[in-house]
Amino acid sequence: MKILVMPNNSADLTNFKDADGFIIGAEGLSWLVPLEVSISKLEDIVSRIKQLGKQIFISLNKLMYNHDIPLLKEYLLVIENIGVDGIIYDDLAVLNLVTSLSLKTPLVWFGIHSFTNYYSSNYWYKKGVKYGLLSTEVTLNQILEIKKQTNMSLVMYGYGYLPMFVSSRALLTSYCEYIGKYKEDKVYHMYEKNRNESYPTYEDDNGTVILSSHIINVIDEMPVLNDSIDYLVLSSLNIPDSDFNKVFQYYIKALSCINDKKELNEISEMVTETSPAKTDKGFLYKETIYRVKSND
């Protein structure tokens, strides 16, 4: 299992010298990725990461409008030219263009809410998609089952706030306008009183994002995941650098003692203590339902 880092900035990449690779966003074509770079700076950062001997994945993972397509084409051609390990995508415009332009850069399906079964991953694999980011809503058992039935390399969120909602609406701006307040350029929280939970919410050029109230921490599951997951993603989205750097080191340490359950438990507790919000296991042990009344 390799570790991929989504860093907050490009200045201190050497802090993650023990990582196997990085996920970097592209300005104007990404969401849910903490660091986005412009097309003019892409080559530089890719070169720096290559010098570190690390893999690099470029995330072009937002849903695209017609007006985004020219920029997308431009990015795809630049990426093909400089060479990266993969392009992360959700919008099928990416797959269609990569195919029609006969580009060779491997693709990573951003199936964060849709990679929930192995049939679909096999479908995309046949289309030439090499990697898939698992849905954050599948259980651990479902992940293990998918691994048995697919040839796709599996990518999974291992640490960070999990995305719950993306909208093209400027929901914070609209609300602040309604109540006569100025919307600041910062992360707000959507508070739900019955659950007593605060969900980080921010706006950018794409619209509004709402994140989970808890941070996923899978240190305890690493022995099991090690055989099934090819890449574990650590996301710094909305996490202070100081906390994230420590957490990153804990994950590296966990990998080095992956068969020592006691040690892993201690590391997991340190991850929890270091994290800026409560940690949990996401849906790894909780299966969602969808029918609340019988219709038989």
Next chain:
Amino acid sequence: MTKFKVLNKPELLAPAGNLEKLKYAIIYGADAVYIGGRNYGLRANNDNFTISEIKSACDFAHSYNAKVYVTVNIIFHSKDVEGLEEYLISLDECGVDAIIISDPLVLDLAKRVIPNMEIHISTQQSTINYEAVKFWQKEGAKRIVLGREASGNDIREIIDKTGVDAEVFIHGAMCSGYSGRCVLSNYLTMRDSNRGGCSQICRWSFALQDELKNDIKTNVDYAISPKDLSMLKYIPDLIEMGVKSFKIEGRMRSIYYIATILHTYRRVIDEYCNNPDKYEYNKDYEKILYRCANRDAVPQYFVHKPGVEEQYYAGRIELSNQDFLGIVLDYDENLKEVIIEQRNFFTIGDEVEIFGPNIDNYSFRIEYIKDELGKPLDAARHPQQIVRVPLLKKVKKDDLMRIKINS
């Protein structure tokens, strides 16, 4: 200047949560209906249709030259796939005209086991650009239900560049987020939004907190709920763009809602297509649509990106609809009386109107009310009570009576 000549009238596509609603939708002008089976659709907690009901739906719809599309648009977990192949074959045997899918595994399977079935790509895919459309076209999809985030210009460009058979929502509730990319329901209620369990978190009220989780002081709850969509004003634009299918949201809505919305949009489409040069926007229709749903409805993304005017905050009133007074069961030509099954209270002296698929709205004052046996009543008080009301104009079974809306 002569306007665009309407060569192909768009399809009016209606929701139907059960067989009764389906029949009303078709009688009231739908060219096609979309329904969900007992499994694999995104309204898991609706009545939905058994296979035999789907067969009945197809038989009924086809007798009116209308089509039936079945939603198979959940995002599957591996275990959900069990039984899918048999189900798809059953749909084909029922005579279903198309399936609406989101997860590509269904497309793959359908191409193998029911190769002649038409495939429509669900709005769950949030397809809003021409390159994504081209992908689905190459995969054999006949139609794409475009994402509701597409503007008028986006829709036009997509059609111009791909020639796609585009389906566009024209009326009904909106998701606040991109379809298929919202799992608020999963996190807050453990109900899987992408498998039909959405608990509509985007209709809830919240508080907004700052970066440090301090409440922002205001007496208005934070909300992310959008107003409904209404494309009433832009139907001619959509027709001219070449949109093939106009979709109405609301499989869980009432018969009255479906009949009213269908009846209104049917008229708008027909009025425009029959004579584009003479077409005039009829503002009375706005009031009918508003009264029917008791929710504000706006064009959302069509003209500009939604802002504060497209969202709901404090003061939203959603009264239960009292306009719907009854269903016409029959007309007694001898006594010149209409026989009504009551749905809401009405009394002598009320100003009401009857509308139906084959009549213009007909307004009248209720002069008297009698029960089934001819006994005089001062009012129709009980749900499903059968009453007689005098009416000179002959009306038909399944016409509907409501409070007079426009003067």
